[in-house]
Amino acid sequence: MSEPGGANRARSEAMLPFDDRGLAYGDGVFETVLVRDHRPTLWQAHHARLIRGCEVLGMRAPDRDALEAAFAGAPGLKVTKLIVTRGSGGRGYLPPAQPKVRLRWRSTAFAPDTARWSAGVEVGLCRLRLSRQPALAGIKHLNRLENVLARAEWREEKIAEGLLADQQGWLTEATAMNLCWHDGRRWFTPPLEQCGVAGTLRAALLEAGLLEIAPLHLDELARARALCLINSVQGLWPLRRLHFPIQREPFEPPLADAHLALQRSAHQLLGYHR
Amino acid sequence: MSEPGGANRARSEAMLPFDDRGLAYGDGVFETVLVRDHRPTLWQAHHARLIRGCEVLGMRAPDRDALEAAFAGAPGLKVTKLIVTRGSGGRGYLPPAQPKVRLRWRSTAFAPDTARWSAGVEVGLCRLRLSRQPALAGIKHLNRLENVLARAEWREEKIAEGLLADQQGWLTEATAMNLCWHDGRRWFTPPLEQCGVAGTLRAALLEAGLLEIAPLHLDELARARALCLINSVQGLWPLRRLHFPIQREPFEPPLADAHLALQRSAHQLLGYHR
Numbered sequence: 001m002s003e004p005g006g007a008n009r010a011r012s013e014a015m016l017p018f019d020d021r022g023l024a025y026g027d028g029v030f031e032t033v034l035v036r037d038h039r040p041t042l043w044q045a046h047h048a049r050l051i052r053g054c055e056v057l058g059m060r061a062p063d064r065d066a067l068e069a070a071f072a073g074a075p076g077l078k079v080t081k082l083i084v085t086r087g088s089g090g091r092g093y094l095p096p097a098q099p100k101v102r103l104r105w106r107s108t109a110f111a112p113d114t115a116r117w118s119a120g121v122e123v124g125l126c127r128l129r130l131s132r133q134p135a136l137a138g139i140k141h142l143n144r145l146e147n148v149l150a151r152a153e154w155r156e157e158k159i160a161e162g163l164l165a166d167q168q169g170w171l172t173e174a175t176a177m178n179l180c181w182h183d184g185r186r187w188f189t190p191p192l193e194q195c196g197v198a199g200t201l202r203a204a205l206l207e208a209g210l211l212e213i214a215p216l217h218l219d220e221l222a223r224a225r226a227l228c229l230i231n232s233v234q235g236l237w238p239l240r241r242l243h244f245p246i247q248r249e250p251f252e253p254p255l256a257d258a259h260l261a262l263q264r265s266a267h268q269l270l271g272y273h274r
Numbered sequence: 275m276s277e278p279g280g281a282n283r284a285r286s287e288a289m290l291p292f293d294d295r296g297l298a299y300g301d302g303v304f305e306t307v308l309v310r311d312h313r314p315t316l317w318q319a320h321h322a323r324l325i326r327g328c329e330v331l332g333m334r335a336p337d338r339d340a341l342e343a344a345f346a347g348a349p350g351l352k353v354t355k356l357i358v359t360r361g362s363g364g365r366g367y368l369p370p371a372q373p374k375v376r377l378r379w380r381s382t383a384f385a386p387d388t389a390r391w392s393a394g395v396e397v398g399l400c401r402l403r404l405s406r407q408p409a410l411a412g413i414k415h416l417n418r419l420e421n422v423l424a425r426a427e428w429r430e431e432k433i434a435e436g437l438l439a440d441q442q443g444w445l446t447e448a449t450a451m452n453l454c455w456h457d458g459r460r461w462f463t464p465p466l467e468q469c470g471v472a473g474t475l476r477a478a479l480l481e482a483g484l485l486e487i488a489p490l491h492l493d494e495l496a497r498a499r500a501l502c503l504i505n506s507v508q509g510l511w512p513l514r515r516l517h518f519p520i521q522r523e524p525f526e527p528p529l530a531d532a533h534l535a536l537q538r539s540a541h542q543l544l545g546y547h548r
Binding site: 015016017018019020021022023024025026027030057058083085092093094095097104106128131132133135136141142144145146147148151152155167175176195 | 291296301378407425
């Protein structure tokens with residue numbers, strides 16, 4: 001990784017032109033990385049998803065060195081957001097044959113909401129249903145209007161996240177986190193082949209064998225004896241109460257401590273517990 | 275409308291910051307307007323769609339005067355692209371409570387491809403199927419990765435456009451144009467309640483009673499005795515031959531001149547024939 005320098009800073013903070021395809025069409029991908037004293041957390045998973053996203057969109061990814069330059073700068077706990085767009089050019093939707101991809105980033109000081117680790121969170125089921133598009137599922141592309149509309153459904157501070165089902169009622173994710181559910185014996189996370197973003201903490205827990213993939217339909221919510229939300233920045237939040245947008249009693253998963261082992265592993269992966 | 279001035283030009287060409295929500299999430303809308311000697315064509319329909327798009331996204335649209343300032347500048351035939359984003363701010367996907375929307379535009383000299391008006395075009399059926407999302411259907415928002423992926427399916431010059439069906443096989447639109455089909459008696463255009471962009475020329479032809487809404491499934495393509503593609507910049511292209519991504523004979527609609535009356539009306543609306 002290079003030191004924070006003039007050229008680096010200039011690139012990281014440079015504005016984007018009107019004709020950038022990231023702005024025009026959402027033609028690009030992004031990553032939000034937890035960085036501790038210049039060391040990106042779960043970087044292998046973030047990098048792999050970024051590469052995969054560029055492949056799906058048919059564009060060359062920036063070199064790893066160029067990406068890792070974003071983690072220079074002041075020490076401490078930060079979140080670094082990387083945006084990679086297909087750059088300018090092309091004829092309308094048609095991408096240029098040899099796009100010059102554009103890389104930008106910004107780092108922000110960060111502290112996780114540790115109260116939520118222990119107390120858990122209340123979550124609302126969103127009215128919006130995710131559309132199904134296998135050609136874009138899983139990657140972290142810049143077309144995020146569904147997430148924006150879903151997140152705009154509530155402003156009450158006591159609701160920490162919004163749960164999303166797809167058009168057919170399959171529970172998929174939360175607006176900015178992945179969903180895990182426990183059947184009384186093991187932890188599962190829904191498949192993301194039709195929609196949703198495949199999070200990096202989810203990937204790491206799957207790889208570690210601590211999580212398996214299994215679908216959960218809204219109509220069979222009672223199969224979930226425990227629920228939690230995860231991402232690579234916030235860690236793991238146990239879900240204490242799920243509110244519905246219709247007249248229906250909130251759902252409170254009965255197992256209160258089922259998440260403790262998974263949370264410990266997740267937080268070790270993120271460097272929150274050592 | 276105001277004169278082309280320093281402030282105007284500065285705003286129109288100003289770059290966008292990293293944290294603009296148009297870049298981050300595609301959180302905004304756009305319009306592509308045919309402008310003849312400062313007069314925007316079908317402006318009422320463009321303006322109405324932009325207002326409706328902002329309503330759907332839950333943001334205030336710029337004042338009409340601010341939008342119309344984009345049509346100043348040199349005379350001649352141009353295409354002016356307007357982009358309206360929700361601006362900067364918010365907490366992640368959560369929009370700011372009082373967003374300061376950002377307006378940008380660019381004008382480009384334009385000449386329609388008149389050879390296609392008379393000779394018609396060859397079109398390919400895209401492999402990509404549009405996802406169904408009633409919450410976003412019809413508006414011209416900035417989440418256009420499906421269009422980009424569909425348009426990236428071919429580079430042969432002889433293929434003028436790509437036809438798109440939705441996940442259930444309903445013909446919807448082309449990558450940048452709307453579809454019209456003729457049953458031997460009347461012209462129809464598919465409904466756009468699940469996906470697609472409701473074009474302004476389509477809206478004007480519907481309002482004039484020259485077009486009606488009716489679905490057409492891929493499996494019943496032979497019901498179409500004639501096909502054409504329309505938009506507010508290019509006008510109307512008769513579709514001469516439709517190629518398939520699988521081994522199948524191209525489809526050639528039998529009625530060669532059914533489009534002439536509709537084309538005349540469309541081109542009058544665009545000022546191409548008087």
